[in-house]
Amino acid sequence: MKKTFLSILLVLSIIVAKAQNTGIDKLTSSYMGVKNALVGSNAQLVKTRSAELLAALSAPVKGLQPAQQKLMTTYLEKLKFDSRHMSENGALDHQREHFENLSKNMYALLSGLKLNSTTIYQQYCPMKKAAWLSETEEIRNPYYGDDMLECGKVTATLKGQ
Known part of the structure; x- marks a missing residue:
């Protein structure tokens, strides 16, 4: 009886963990869509991808x-604010x-939750003095696009769970 109960508990915890990861993976994927559009x-x-992120x-x-819920609540409105503004404004400078702020808050959320299923790299542009998140180690700067595409360095890594 005890083994059956523990087995059921283990299965339920795996199901809950997968549900968490699915929601976080959707946020991460949507964020990466915004970053890649920039x-x-x-x-x-950027407008379209920001609306998807929102x-x-x-x-x-x-x-x-x-x-984790408290952390999510702390950052959710901040993330929505920036996503909404980016989805409503077509000026690239304004979106950037x-x-x-979107990147700063997304990093704080993801690093605190520790639920991302893939590895995420925080990258930093010394010219802009700003960071962003990337799905690859290869630098593709969203703040300057083609003008300074490879400007930046990896500053942190969030390992996938």
């Missing part, structure tokens, strides 16, 4: 522990200004 200096695509931020992430 790398390509495509303001219209939708992902509006969907609940299930199965979070109380401390909001991306700086």
